[in-house]
Amino acid sequence: MGQNLSMHIFKVNYSLIPLHDVILPVPSSKVLKNLILSGKFLPSLAKLVESEIKSKPLFISALGNGEFRYLSDDDKIMNVKANSRLNGFVSFPYIDEVYNEISEGVYETPYGKFSLIVNSVEILDIQRMRIEDYMNYNIYVKFVTPVILSSKILLPPSLKDRYKNIKPGFSLLPSVGLIIAYAYRSYYSILGRTDEQEWATRAFKLSVLSNALAKIVGFNLSPKTVIIGRDEKNNLRKSRGVVGWIEFNIAERKIKKMAIKCFTISSYLGLGKSRGIGLGEIRVTLKKTK
């Protein structure tokens, strides 16, 4: 992996148009995953898709339209009519091979026959991000699909061993420090984590400081459960996360700049767990303070 990572994130926005009525898989991101793994679209991403590394720099969105996403909270079948337009995106660090693999076409999948259209390719150069004139703006983060957050990433790295047997589980309500700690992970997953201990310490300090210096000015958050597939016994597997939005400010200039940088990266790569299947999709905007 390491040598292939770059400082550019690619975001390929595409549409999938079923040529006949289809039933979408759960989660609906599986359609694109299948196209990658079967070598039809962006085949060079297959290794990354199958990789088991932590904080993997890959996001495959659920399919949908606008801010609607096909994500089911019950066993309901997700029918889609022929010729509907399903939008999605996939984000990943740039690798050379991929440039010639962004190919449109009509593809067979186990879920039906789809026409794939590439709408746009966005490129984020994380070494050249311009973040200026930001002190008069609040940071507004919208959680489009459930964000799954584990509070334990806020543990001081020095206490990791001491509490290694304690498993608090996922936390439904985000703090500013918790989402920044996760966004920072997206950032360092791109940089190619050479010294995890050092990054963990920096992430911890950043989360403590941002929790202490943030002002949350508004929010509308609620828990949401979604089905993410079936286990080996064919039982439904569910994940519970948080959707909605949170608007906040950080009073300290440097920390705020770092936060904006990390959240921008997360708006490509997602936030929290299960980003490879489309959970943790976020939008980030700066809103003029009143």
Place this chain on the structure above:
Amino acid sequence: MGQNLSMHIFKVNYSLIPLHDVILPVPSSKVLKNLILSGKFLPSLAKLVESEIKSKPLFISALGNGEFRYLSDDDKIMNVKANSRLNGFVSFPYIDEVYNEISEGVYETPYGKFSLIVNSVEILDIQRMRIEDYMNYNIYVKFVTPVILSSKILLPPSLKDRYKNIKPGFSLLPSVGLIIAYAYRSYYSILGRTDEQEWATRAFKLSVLSNALAKIVGFNLSPKTVIIGRDEKNNLRKSRGVVGWIEFNIAERKIKKMAIKCFTISSYLGLGKSRGIGLGEIRVTLKKTK
């Protein structure tokens, strides 16, 4: 103050029954405050009511009924009919004199004539609190009146000077660490803070660990603005805080026990800022985990 503080918290639950139609002051806790300061009810609390110490161990609730409280978010006049029953409570550390001052009667105030009835007196002995068999329960905290929280209390005490000019303001969305840090303040306000630096360090560690080891299992929170009076130019003064509830678990035994202890104290003394006028009223219950 110091020598008068004790390890017992008194909570006097009372009813005020207006003998004629009245207009309640804003905030409605002013009625009881007036009775204390004018020497009619619990006059020994006058010094504490007027004290400007931080984290003062005093809570004077807004008037209301059940979980309804007379707290206005606009300029609406709060009319109350004659013979209505308005409930409220006042909590404070036990001092000797007060025992003979819990007196019922009919009292004149600038807001009308009220009959005062004492419904019950609860006493919390914080040295003898029994917290047992709690690992199978979640902590459920209900914010009855807006809780006003300043995120800056989560700053590491060692960085206090470095960020002394940064004023993030109040944070509308609580984290577990933030509310525990405030609850811990209620606790040490009772103990009579002999070494503030030491307590601040302990509060910081407790908040970091509880943020890292907590699992938030449910919540329903929303921002709420209330009027807390008028300034010298007769303009409305408003406070914006959070109401609703949050249910969480803490996976580590000792931290959880400390959290339950602190929140129990806060269920008497309130949480956050402006507790002396009835903001930050909370209820705490333990809920069996499923």
